[in-house]
Amino acid sequence: MKKINLKISTLSVLSLLSTFVVNAQTTLIHAGKVLVGTEQSVKEQQTLVIEGNKIAAIKAGYLTTQQLDLSDADVFDLKNQMVLPGLIDMHVHVTFERDAKRNPHQWVTEYEADYALRSLKFLKHTVNAGFTSVRDLGSSYQVIFPLKRAVERGDIVGPRIFAAGDMITPTGGHADMHGYRRDITKATEGGGLGVCDGADDCTRAVRDVIKSGADVIKITATGGVLSNTAAGVNQQFTDEELSAIVNTAHHLGRKVTAHAHGTEGIKAALRAGVDSIEHGSFLDKDTVKLFKKQDAYLVPTLLAGATVKEEVLNNPNMPKAIAEKVEFVAPKMEESFKLALKNKVKIAFGTDSGVSKHGDNAKEFELLVKYGMTPKQAIKSATVEAAKLLGQSHNLGDLSVGKQADIISVNMNVLDNISELSQVQFVMKGGKVLKQ
Ligand SMILES: [Zn+2]
Structure with missing residues (x-):
């Protein structure tokens, strides 16, 4: 009996672990505008895909979980916002x-x-x-x-x-x-x-x-x-x-x-x-x-x-x-x-x-x-x-695939009115939403 119990618990632990590895939390952000990459070019109507603590993809259009072939994801609607790196x-x-x-x-x-x-x-x-x-x-x-x-x-x-x-x-x-x-x-x-x-x-x-x-x-x-x-x-x-x-x-x-x-x-x-x-x-x-x-x-x-x-x-x-x-x-x-x-x-x-x-x-x-x-x-x-x-360019400072998901949003017109940065609406750090 003891042996069997041990086997079952080991198996369940293993399956739990695999769930964590395969299904790191996925989050989608629908961004009206976003500053992309180290060039920080402005792109409109984008979807940022965040897996765990990192940016996994930045794609054109407002994509749904079905279109991305995801079983489950949190979706944040920032369609009327400008999205920037933290x-x-x-x-x-x-x-x-x-x-x-x-x-x-x-x-x-x-x-x-x-x-x-x-x-x-x-x-x-x-x-x-x-x-x-x-x-x-x-x-x-x-x-x-x-x-x-x-x-x-x-x-x-x-x-x-x-x-x-x-x-x-x-x-x-x-x-x-x-x-x-x-x-x-x-x-x-x-x-x-x-x-x-x-x-x-x-x-x-x-x-x-x-x-x-x-x-x-x-x-x-x-x-x-x-x-x-x-x-x-x-x-x-x-x-x-x-x-x-x-x-x-x-x-x-x-x-x-x-x-x-x-x-x-x-x-x-x-x-x-x-x-x-x-x-x-x-x-x-x-x-x-x-x-x-x-x-x-x-x-x-x-x-x-x-x-x-x-x-x-x-x-x-x-x-x-x-x-x-x-x-x-x-x-x-x-x-x-x-x-x-x-x-x-x-x-x-x-x-x-x-x-x-x-x-x-x-x-x-x-x-x-x-x-x-x-x-x-x-x-x-x-x-x-x-x-x-x-000395953290490999990890921080811009929105590119593979970088930490440190992401904020402000009103759309921030490039005309810099004081909008004093009114940050959304804050994500390492894939975790801290303010919305
Ligand atoms: Zn000082």
């Missing part, structure tokens, strides 16, 4: 959100779990806004990597996360902790794993951050606007430190992106071989040439500039060291973006969300278009180009 934001901080009224001592009163729990709604807002992938450029390794894994397991709702973890910064640099007694910042290890001085120590820090789980290395090559220190926005790492960081990261298969505002700091980072520059606020003709020579991307984060500019006007408690830097830097970001665009520097979309509100990411599109991009260029910067900079 958006990618290359610069976010999903573990916090700036709030002028917040308790300034939060960082010494709260535990990592507080940050993680608060992040749940930030992740939901982000993916609901149509951003199916994000690159997090600076969040504690103790929070961001567990969040990334929880999203991957499907335990929580959110975009795919590619994360830098702790930032690489010199002592007293932009990503170190400021504004408290020295013994307090030291005791709390406020700057995290990435504080380093000298080429050898910076090599150690990059290895340490990668060991903690980093997908990409983020460095603060120059001073930053929102650190409470009157140290300007010029170069903070030495050339030797920059080379050590970039070489170590590249040897370990990680790209490097540099937070950089001041011109000489941007140039030094580019010469050292970073793959991209965040913000890039003070560009000149020589810097633009260097971008092209090094084949590096600019991630302009215009929304961050616009957000802090507004905060200076409305927040009387903003520390003087920060307010002065905002007034110096913010207006320059627009000019530099225009210069980069005119000279065909490669541009990837990034908002610095966390400075602005999570879920408002698409406001960056309006600024990109306002300062010179076509709507199609702006969309490409957040899809095809972002996927290239992520």
Whole structure:
């Protein structure tokens, strides 16, 4: 008896397994318009066939399950919509959100779990806004990597996360902790794993951050606007430190992106071989040439500039060291973006969300278009180009057969009115519908 029972249960398990393999969930999307492939040509009246987590086919006409010879499929009617690849934001901080009224001592009163729990709604807002992938450029390794894994397991709702973890910064640099007694910042290890001085120590820090789980290395090559220190926005790492960081990261298969505002700091980072520059606020003709020579991307984060500019006007408690830097830097970001665009520097979309509100990411599109991009260029910067900079073009960034089914929809006229991207109607990530 025992033996027979075993046989039956083995058989039923086998048949169950084969059902899963053969009948991965099939979904059909009837799209009024769709941006297809890396060229993102507009096609009308198409059917997207999704099997499991991937795009299996894109066919002309609105095809039915019978016409496709399918026994069963979910069908989504997006005939009055424009269908696009899921958006990618290359610069976010999903573990916090700036709030002028917040308790300034939060960082010494709260535990990592507080940050993680608060992040749940930030992740939901982000993916609901149509951003199916994000690159997090600076969040504690103790929070961001567990969040990334929880999203991957499907335990929580959110975009795919590619994360830098702790930032690489010199002592007293932009990503170190400021504004408290020295013994307090030291005791709390406020700057995290990435504080380093000298080429050898910076090599150690990059290895340490990668060991903690980093997908990409983020460095603060120059001073930053929102650190409470009157140290300007010029170069903070030495050339030797920059080379050590970039070489170590590249040897370990990680790209490097540099937070950089001041011109000489941007140039030094580019010469050292970073793959991209965040913000890039003070560009000149020589810097633009260097971008092209090094084949590096600019991630302009215009929304961050616009957000802090507004905060200076409305927040009387903003520390003087920060307010002065905002007034110096913010207006320059627009000019530099225009210069980069005119000279065909490669541009990837990034908002610095966390400075602005999570879920408002698409406001960056309006600024990109306002300062010179076509709507199609702006969309490409957040899809095809972002996927290239992520090193994920084989998997993400466009609607082609074999790619991840990260799919969103907006009103039909998005190419005439880019602000439609702030009203995403439908979101699918990896074949799962998250919003409709
Ligand atoms: Zn940032």
